[in-house]
Amino acid sequence: MRIGIVCYPTYGGSGVLATELGKALADKGHLVHFITYQQPVRLNAFHANIYYHEVQVPTYPLFDFPPYESALSSTMVDVILNQKLDLLHVHYAIPHASTAYMAQQIVAKQGRHIPFITTLHGTDITLVGKDKTYAPVVTFSINESDAITAVSNNLRDETYKSFPIEKDISVIYNFVDTARFTRRDLPHFRQAIAPNGEKILLHVSNFRKVKRVPDVVKVFRQVRDVMPAKLLLVGDGPDRPMIECMCRDMGLCDDVRFVGKQEQLEDVMSISDLFILPSDYESFGLAALEAMASQVPVISSNAGGLPEINIDGVTGYSSPVGDVDQMAAHAIAILKDEQLLASLRKGALEQALRFHIDNIIPQYEALYDNVLQQSVVRN
Numbered sequence: 001m002r003i004g005i006v007c008y009p010t011y012g013g014s015g016v017l018a019t020e021l022g023k024a025l026a027d028k029g030h031l032v033h034f035i036t037y038q039q040p041v042r043l044n045a046f047h048a049n050i051y052y053h054e055v056q057v058p059t060y061p062l063f064d065f066p067p068y069e070s071a072l073s074s075t076m077v078d079v080i081l082n083q084k085l086d087l088l089h090v091h092y093a094i095p096h097a098s099t100a101y102m103a104q105q106i107v108a109k110q111g112r113h114i115p116f117i118t119t120l121h122g123t124d125i126t127l128v129g130k131d132k133t134y135a136p137v138v139t140f141s142i143n144e145s146d147a148i149t150a151v152s153n154n155l156r157d158e159t160y161k162s163f164p165i166e167k168d169i170s171v172i173y174n175f176v177d178t179a180r181f182t183r184r185d186l187p188h189f190r191q192a193i194a195p196n197g198e199k200i201l202l203h204v205s206n207f208r209k210v211k212r213v214p215d216v217v218k219v220f221r222q223v224r225d226v227m228p229a230k231l232l233l234v235g236d237g238p239d240r241p242m243i244e245c246m247c248r249d250m251g252l253c254d255d256v257r258f259v260g261k262q263e264q265l266e267d268v269m270s271i272s273d274l275f276i277l278p279s280d281y282e283s284f285g286l287a288a289l290e291a292m293a294s295q296v297p298v299i300s301s302n303a304g305g306l307p308e309i310n311i312d313g314v315t316g317y318s319s320p321v322g323d324v325d326q327m328a329a330h331a332i333a334i335l336k337d338e339q340l341l342a343s344l345r346k347g348a349l350e351q352a353l354r355f356h357i358d359n360i361i362p363q364y365e366a367l368y369d370n371v372l373q374q375s376v377v378r379n
């Protein structure tokens with residue numbers, strides 16, 4: 001198949017997932033065309049079946065807001081026609097679903113039907129999408145999609161609750177490449193971070209409010225009060241300066257390390273003992289899944305789709321949003337008890353294997369086949 005993938009190219013989960021999906025499809029022989037404004041971060045090696053089309057947004061003095069959507073739709077049209085795409089798969093509803101609809105209408109005038117699939121990732125529905133500034137366009141373009149997927153049952157239910165959606169939403173979970181995210185023994189790296197055998201706690205995110213990074217630091221403080229421990233904070237985003245101040249005020253600077261955006265995430269996960277994800281909402285929690293594949297148990301909130309992934313007492317523990325004391329108590333209990341830690345590590349890996357890339361990619365391929373069959377009927 002010739003597949004066009006539209007996504008955000010940055011470190012966010014939706015872009016990571018879309019890129020990994022494209023790479024896996026290319027490995028299976030499909031021709032994959034990424035259409036976005038920047039090289040996606042995980043698209044970092046040459047692949048004979050992968051193409052990248054950069055969206056250029058010319059500026060003009062009149063434009064206070066350069067019209068990215070128009071540029072994206074026009075690039076989609078160009079790629080659909082010149083690369084003879086069979087379908088478009090857009091990730092994150094805003095603005096990708098409406099731009100796909102626009103491209104679809106334009107090529108229809110030339111006698112071509114291009115189906116598009118919209119994958120909902122989370123904040124496109126639960127935060128931004130619901131905003132009345134966007135809601136009518138989001139509702140319309142989701143309903144116009146030839147197929148809709150959500151990354152968890154929770155996100156599917158939230159979508160039906162928040163928007164008048166008239167179509168089926170299929171749940172296709174996030175996935176993990178367990179060959180990449182596998183626990184490796186990296187004694188020198190571990191020694192560099194925790195020279196005196198301290199336990200290592202890890203948080204990975206884009207440091208947005210929804211991630212509740214202050215809760216991570218509060219949990220860590222309680223852990224460090226009772227045992228030697230280090231906290232690794234991976235990623236970057238708007239809350240980072242505030243978190244740095246918080247660490248200074250709490251006297252934690254020597255034990256908290258901000259390592260910024262990391263491409264070798266699998267190495268960081270390999271040396272970690274516990275992953276902390278206390279989010280206000282998480283449609284799935286891809287980073288938690290990658291941690292589980294690396295045999296790192298998860299302490300999370302029980303918001304959104306997290307309980308579908310993090311199973312209490314099996315892969316880690318989940319607590320109500322904001323219940324820092326309970327999260328800290330769970331973290332301390334795990335880190336003090338080697339047997340419990342070992343059993344949760346095993347549980348985490350077993351759970352991650354359920355979301356193995358080889359189990360999930362065929363679900364997308366089956367969906368594409370289905371959409372194409374309907375599209376033949378339509379043509």
Ligand code: GMT
Pocket residue numbers: 011012013014015017092121122123151174206208210281282283284285286287
């Ligand atoms: O986590 C983020 O804030 C980034 C966001 C995105 O759309 O880029 O991630 C969302 O999509 C991921 C991939 O499907 C999910 O694993 C994340 O849980 C989801 N984030 C939220 O729902 C907050």
